[in-house]
Amino acid sequence: MAAAESSLPDSTQIIVAAITAAIIEHRLAPGAKLTEQKIAAIYGVSRTIVRQALFQLARDHLVTLEPARGAFVSQPSVEEAQQVFAVRRMLEQHLVEEFCEKAVASDFRALRAHLKQEQAVVSRVDVTGRTRLLGDFHVLMAERIGNHVLAQILSELISRCALITLMYQSSRAAQHSSDEHVNILKALEARDVAKAKALMEAHLLATESSLLYHPRTSSADLAQALGSYAA
Ligand SMILES: [Zn+2]
Missing domain, CATH: 1.20.120.530 (GntR ligand-binding domain-like)
Known part of the structure; x- marks a missing residue:
C-alpha cells in the first residue's frame, strides 16, 4: 500500500487507503469520477478532509485532478x-x-x-x-x-x-x-x-x-464508451 503521509489526519489516511484498495482490487475503474461530496457523505467527514485525500492520491498518480471538473481515477498512457x-x-x-x-x-x-x-x-x-x-x-x-x-x-x-x-x-x-x-x-x-x-x-x-495496449473504456463514461465505436 502506498504509505500515507504521517502528517495527514487519520481520517484522510483512511480515505487514501480505502480508495487505493478499491483501485488495486479493481472495484474502481480508470476514469471513474470521484465526487468530493459523495465521498464526504460515505465517510462522514468534511470536504476538506476528502480534498486532502484526493491530493495525496494525485501525488501517488492514482488520481488525476482536473480544474473545474474534479477528481478521476487516473488513466495511465x-x-x-x-x-x-x-x-x-x-x-x-x-x-x-x-x-x-x-x-x-x-x-x-x-x-x-x-x-x-x-x-x-x-x-x-x-x-x-x-x-x-x-x-x-x-x-x-x-x-x-x-x-x-x-x-x-x-x-x-x-x-x-x-x-x-x-x-x-x-x-x-x-x-x-x-x-x-x-x-x-x-x-x-x-x-x-x-x-x-x-x-x-x-x-x-x-x-x-500480457497487457493489451488498447485501453478498455470505462463503462461509467458513456461518451467515451460510445466514442470508441466510431473509430
Ligand atoms: Zn509478482
Missing part, C-alpha cells in the same frame, strides 16, 4: 505504463541482489508463509485481495531486509501497475504469477543471485507482455 514497468524491473534487480546478500532464515520463512497465503487465495475465484497479495510479495522482500525506502517506492509503483493492468486488461492468470513467485523464492533460498535476478526479470516482463 501506454508510454507511462511502459515506464512504470521499466522502473520496477530496474529496482527489483537491485532488490533481489540485496535480498540474497542480507536475508536470514526468518526472512525466508516470512516469504514462504506469504506464498502459502497467496496460493490459497489465487486458487479461489474471488478477485478481491488477490492482486494485493501478489504485489505484497515484492514489497515484503524489501521490508524484510529493512529497506523501507525501496518498500515504499515499490508499493507506490505496484499500485500504479494494478491500475495499468486494470486499464489494459491483463490476460494473465494470477496462478501463473504466484507460481513464478515460488520459483523466485527457491532461487533466493539457494542464494543463486543470477538465477533469482533472471527469474524476477522474466516475471515482470511476462506481466507487462
